Amino acid sequence: MSFDPTDPLGIDDLLEPEDLAIRDTVRSWAADRVLPHIAEWYEKGELPGIRELAKELGSIGALGMSLDGYGCAGASAVQYGLACLELEAADSGIRSLVSVQGSLAMYAIHRFGSEEQKQTWLPGMAAGEIIGCFGLTEPDHGSDPASMRTHAKRDGSDWVLNGRKMWITNGSVAGVAVVWAQTEDGIRGFVVPTGTPGFSAPEIKHKWSLRASVTSELVLDDVRLPADAVLPEVTGLRGPLSCLSHARYGIVWGAMGAARSSFEAALEYAKTREQFGRPIGGFQLTQAKLADMAVELHKGILLAHHLGRRMDAGRLRPEQVSFGKLNNVREAIEICRTARTILGANGISLEYPVMRHATNLESVLTYEGTVEMHQLVLGKALTGLDAFR
Secondary structure (H helix, E strand, O other), X not given: OOOOOOOOOXXXXXXXXXXXXXXXXXXXXXHHHOOOOHHHHHHHOOOOOHHXXXXXXXXXXXXXXXXXXXXXXXXXXHHHHHHHHHHHHHOHHHHHHHHHHHHHHHHHHHHHOOHHHHHHHHHHHHOOOOOEEEEOXXXXXXXXXXXXXXXXXXXXXXXXEEEEEEEEXXXXXXXXXXXXXXXXXXXXXXXXXXXXXXXXXXXXXXXXXXXXXXXXXXXXXXXXXXXXXXXXXXXXXXXXXXXXXXXXXXXXHXXXXXXXXXXXXXXXXXXXXXXXXXXHHHOHHHHHHHHHHHHHHHHHHHHHHHHHHHHHOOOOOHHHHHHHHHHHHHXXXXXXXXXXXXXXXXXXXXXXXXXXXXHHHHHHHHOOOOHHHHHHHHHHHHHOOOOOO
16 A cells, blocks of 8 residues: 555544545535635635525535534534534634534534524524524633623513623624523523624624634623523533533544644645755755654544544543643644744745644634643543642
8 A cells, every 4th residue: 555645644544435425525615615715814804705604514514513403414523523624724713613603502502402492593503594603701701601790680581681702703693692691590501692682792803813703792781581592401511611522522623624734735835845956845854844743633633533433432521622622732733833934934925824724723722721721621630639729
């Protein structure tokens, strides 16, 4: 068998034909609909046509794809991970759109919602006709969501919500928001139609990362909801944290997509860029960089695949997801930085994907759990001692 530089460990041998078909479908969609435009979108700091993109993603089964029923694809965890890898190989903002829609907003309704809530929202969200967002992080409370200030109080049979959420992907284009708030019974989740009076979602501008992504603040001023707006099947932080664990799993795969794109750009450049009379890929230092990048890239993909198999078997623990996110995002950033050195000055140009991926990953590194939080999760699991408080 010949050596395949794109799959040096033969990881594709672990995949079933249906896995490969799903991966290739998402890769083709991204190549057709994202890659020709992403540099321009990134430079302008916008994601035009997001509603149409969402419908297209729905049509290929990418929204809520690991959920069952209600128009969802019912794909395996590995298949969902492969989709995340291909989407983030195009851009982290596109993968974030899909992750927030499926792994946060849809997952919350699917796992903790009433049957009426599921029937009302999930089919339209799976089709991309309704975009969802997930309101947990607040301006002053990120890593410590238990201290959130957003609150919901009963007024007769209604609920009245007040508060602010920050850094909310999809916020200003969403038709529904899953918002977490303090109540007298503990933290509860609420399904909030974004047309409800008192709800607004001003878009956050001037970002230097995830520029091809819609990011917003959520403002809730006396938002009145009926009694059945609350997610009935969960109380406490277990609700939002389980959603985050599902989304972080997608990041474990997605980060390797950004790394792969940067590695492939550096490899091709090294084979064609000539200095001192020959391609720079022929020099030992460049080959050492490429070898180290390939090792970390494919180790990370193997790790993602292992976690996917555990999730499909119902055996994946949150600590293992923290293990994957901590390692893979950190290594993906290092791969991008090393790729940039191979490209030299060209590495900062949007003609190549490397700097775009590197700046995007700086956000991925800290959202849905900072490096420090995942280190402490693992530290607690290893020692049995809680360093959080």
